[in-house]
Amino acid sequence: MDGDTEPSGGATTIPATTADSATEERRLVAGLQAGDAAAYETLVREYGPRMLSVARRFLPDENDALDALQDAFLSAFKAMDGFQEHARLSTWLHRIVVNASLMKLRRRKRRPERSIEDLLPKYLSDGHMANPVERWAVTYDTAVQDRETREFVRQAIADLPESHRTVLLLRDIEEKTTDETAEILQIQPGAVKTRLHRARQALKTLLDTRMQGDMLS
Amino acid sequence: MTTPANPDPLLPGTGRQPTDRPHTGHGHGRLVTCRDCGEFLADYLDGELPEAQRASFEQHLRKCPPCEAYLTAYQETIRLTKTCCCPDAPDNRSQLPQGLVEAILAARAAG
DSSP, X not given: OOOOOOOOSGGGOOHHHHHHHHHHHHHHHHHHHTTOHHHXXXXXXXXXXXXXXXXXXXXXXHHHHHHHHHHHHHHHHHHGGGOOTTSOHHHHHHHHHHHHHXXXXXXXXXXXXXXXXXXXXXXXXXXXXXXXXXOOSSOHHHHHHOHHHHHHHHHHHHTSOHHHHHHHIIIIISOOOHHHHHXXXXXXXHHHHHHHHHHHHHHHHHHHHHHTTTTOO | OOSSSOOXXXXXXXXXXXXXXXXXXXXXXXXXXXXXXXXXXXXXXXXXXXXXXXHHHHHHHHHOXXXXXHHHHHHHHHHHHHHHTSTTOOOSOOOXXXXXXXXXXXXXXXX
């Protein structure tokens, strides 16, 4: 554990900072809608890194993620005139990046993926667990404070088979409903449920070693 | 699962029907097994198991430490997924390549 304690969201937000940030965002949107080149550069530099993180989740191959991000920014530029002032720029961009990443997944040739079966729990013929289940020694609170563990979780998600990872991302992170996910991926809702459950089980298996305390640094 | 088992084309013919769900009592059911717990965990957490099956499920969890530990770790997995990938948790490679910035801005200028 490296003890890193990165700020994680709105809990420590100071109202004045939020107001300043909203004012800055309005100014940026005005510049973008006026076609100001400097505003476009600011948009890419300020929002790009976070948006690249979003693309990487769907597309672990770095070149694919960079392509999707570029496509997303170009789509956003074209749609800028339609941006609603009451919307959050980051939320709007996030949605565009997710769509561009999904488009990239659809367009590119399907790649062979690892079987998920090896990561699922095994049972004996009488229905009992085939292997002992060890409790996780690392608590959630400890895990999320540790930079290496957060990266380990993200890498484990990236290691899931694409067909299952995409469902996990849409359901557990993007918070799409089962039906929305089924429509996006053109599969049945039952398949979404099955894949989500298996993805979570597989992810748990991938996290076991670290969370059981065997890989604490 | 509440939908027909294994409608997923990736998983031909290995799923269990909803009628395979764990059930007990009335002389014709069978006890909940660890396998049942593993397979219907998501339905249980989503509150989609009928009351009688939910009660049987919980009874098994109380008597089976491995399944209880599995359930806890499964729930922690979901929490970790959400937290480690939330928009306020950028990954450790948060630099945008300069070449990409230039390419995006050049494409806009050209377009």
